[in-house]
Amino acid sequence: MTARQAGDSKAQAGTFTPGSxxxxxxxxxxxxxxxxxxxxxxxxxxLQYIEHTLKGTQLGQTKSATFAFDWTPPAGDVGxxxxxxxxxxxxxxxxxxxxHIYTQKYTLTSAAQQPTPTITSSGVVNAASxxxxxxxxxxxxxxxxxxxxxxxxxxxxxxxGNALPTGLDGVSVTINGKAAYVGYISPTQINAMAxxxxxxxxxxxxxxxxxxxxxxxxxQLQTAAPAFFLWSGKxxxxxxxxxxxxxxxxxxQGVTTTPAKPGxxxxxxxxxxxATTPAVDPxxxxxxxxxxxxxxxxxxxxxxxxxxxxxxxxxxxxxGLYQIAVQVPGSVADGDQPLMAEVSGMASxxxxxxxxxx
Numbered sequence: 001m002t003a004r005q006a007g008d009s010k011a012q013a014g015t016f017t018p019g020s021x022x023x024x025x026x027x028x029x030x031x032x033x034x035x036x037x038x039x040x041x042x043x044x045x046x047l048q049y050i051e052h053t054l055k056g057t058q059l060g061q062t063k064s065a066t067f068a069f070d071w072t073p074p075a076g077d078v079g080x081x082x083x084x085x086x087x088x089x090x091x092x093x094x095x096x097x098x099x100h101i102y103t104q105k106y107t108l109t110s111a112a113q114q115p116t117p118t119i120t121s122s123g124v125v126n127a128a129s130x131x132x133x134x135x136x137x138x139x140x141x142x143x144x145x146x147x148x149x150x151x152x153x154x155x156x157x158x159x160x161g162n163a164l165p166t167g168l169d170g171v172s173v174t175i176n177g178k179a180a181y182v183g184y185i186s187p188t189q190i191n192a193m194a195x196x197x198x199x200x201x202x203x204x205x206x207x208x209x210x211x212x213x214x215x216x217x218x219x220q221l222q223t224a225a226p227a228f229f230l231w232s233g234k235x236x237x238x239x240x241x242x243x244x245x246x247x248x249x250x251x252x253q254g255v256t257t258t259p260a261k262p263g264x265x266x267x268x269x270x271x272x273x274x275a276t277t278p279a280v281d282p283x284x285x286x287x288x289x290x291x292x293x294x295x296x297x298x299x300x301x302x303x304x305x306x307x308x309x310x311x312x313x314x315x316x317x318x319x320g321l322y323q324i325a326v327q328v329p330g331s332v333a334d335g336d337q338p339l340m341a342e343v344s345g346m347a348s349x350x351x352x353x354x355x356x357x358x
Contacts, residue, residue, distance in 0.1 A: 023056035119217035129227030224274035288317035
């Protein structure tokens with residue numbers, strides 16, 4: 001067997017390495033096809049062949065036989081390649097009678113170059129606040145180009161038991177060198193959950209798309225990074241106990257939304273509120289039949305007025321999604337009021353609002 005460039009039959013394509021079973025050997029020649037030599041091929045004899053050894057004749061072997069060796073393609077794109085093969089099916093009587101020579105050639109074309117995934121500048125952010133701070137178990141949004149070749153969210157088939165997938169369609173993410181859990185992919189955006197990690201400060205975030213890893217982006221990792229998901233980029237996602245939506249009236253066409261009233265108990269939805277009791281590993285779904293409460297005290301203010309926090313926990317059966325139940329203070333005035341949360345000394349962004357109407 002030998003391999004050549006399609007445009008020049010005297011131009012070697014790649015390199016051969018004999019197998020370890022002793023059935024094959026490397027033969028090197030000049031481009032005039034003379035002066036065979038054995039072993040590694042010198043520059044003066046650039047053409048390479050894989051041939052059988054004496055052992056490799058496999059005398060007595062019937063039907064098919066296998067020859068195993070390695071071929072390493074050229075390092076760069078040299079165009080199409082042709083692999084030439086000649087095989088001798090012999091009867092072992094040491095004459096030409098009854099023997100057959102079979103030849104074949106195969107043309108290999110270069111695969112299209114996989115584009116390198118690229119994270120945009122400041123493209124790694126908290127999925128709720130769109131700010132740089134993230135934390136273990138929090139949802140992270142990564143923005144860029146060539147991040148994936150398809151667009152989809154995870155489905156039940158991507159899980160192994162209750163373990164979250166670390167890749168979708170060949171796309172994976174690492175945060176500080178640890179595998180993140182990939183929930184959504186598209187060519188321009190990935191949503192992933194940050195893995196468990198005790199590190200704090202700037203950490204590298206890297207995306208690999210079908211084996212092609214891009215340059216790393218940076219996230220600010222901290223023990224907690226509380227943030228509420230947003231409606232219309234302004235209002236905290238909030239519901240009542242019956243899951244009716246808390247937001248300014250007519251915020252969404254065809255959907256009923258109602259502002260909160262002072263004294264109402266509402267549920268705020270966010271990510272990045274930190275460790276829980278009992279502890280839930282970021283790599284698994286939280287129990288659907290048991291609440292995992294935020295381990296550290298959560299405080300919430302509406303228009304600067306402390307709100308009573310009724311409870312703070314991971315949403316049962318929902319990875320990385322926290323529900324914070326609060327009672328809206330009775331003294332809060334009507335209108336769009338600033339809403340903030342704090343846990344473990346970390347505060348949520350200040351440009352988030354709750355619509356209040358008596």
